Amino acid sequence: xxxxxxxxxxxxxxxxxxxxxxxxxxxxxxxxxxxxxxxxxxxxxxxxxxxxxxxxxxxxxxxxxxxxxxxxxxxxxxxxxxxxxxxxxxxxxxxxxxxxxxxxxxxxxxxxxxxxxxxxxxxxxxxxxxxxxxxxxxxxxxxxxxxxxx
Numbered sequence: 792x793x794x795x796x797x798x799x800x801x802x803x804x805x806x807x808x809x810x811x812x813x814x815x816x817x818x819x820x821x822x823x824x825x826x827x828x829x830x831x832x833x834x835x836x837x838x839x840x841x842x843x844x845x846x847x848x849x850x851x852x853x854x855x856x857x858x859x860x861x862x863x864x865x866x867x868x869x870x871x872x873x874x875x876x877x878x879x880x881x882x883x884x885x886x887x888x889x890x891x892x893x894x895x896x897x898x899x900x901x902x903x904x905x906x907x908x909x910x911x912x913x914x915x916x917x918x919x920x921x922x923x924x925x926x927x928x929x930x931x932x933x934x935x936x937x938x939x940x941x
Contacts, residue, residue, distance in 0.1 A: 854934050861927035869919030876911035879903055 878884040885903040892899040 855930040857927050857930050857934075860930035860933075861923040861925070864926040865919045865921075865923030868922040869915050872915045872918045873911075876906070876914060879911070880906040 875884065878887060888901060888903065889899050
């Protein structure tokens with residue numbers, strides 16, 4: 792589907808693009824006249840041979856909602872710490888740390904304490920909340936100084 796815009800043909804490609812990205816195809820060819828000849832008396836076919844459409848990719852000004860970008864890092868770090876808490880509860884945390892330190896040619900200096908449900912819940916909640924706040928702060932900064940804002 793194309794439309795005439797400022798003397799140039801503007802159209803959407805037949806494939807879908809990412810949200811917030813638009814493709815503007817500008818064709819720098821004269822528009823054909825009903826008689827089949829191009830402006831200036833030249834044949835339309837001769838002008839088409841030199842016609843080269845060029846695509847101009849434009850990023851639309853995208854505003855992020857504040858809670859959504861905070862959920863991604865918040866859930867990521869909360870999930871990793873929940874996995875760590877499960878490893879501590881199952882007894883696999885100390886062998887895992889020993890392996891990681893051994894692979895890095897280091898004598899393991901730390902000992903994993905016994906599992907405590909209250910501390911595990913506090914760890915997951917605190918890190919998830921901090922991750923959420925970090926993502927929300929980045930979204931707020933994006934909205935203030937993102938593309939299209941000069």
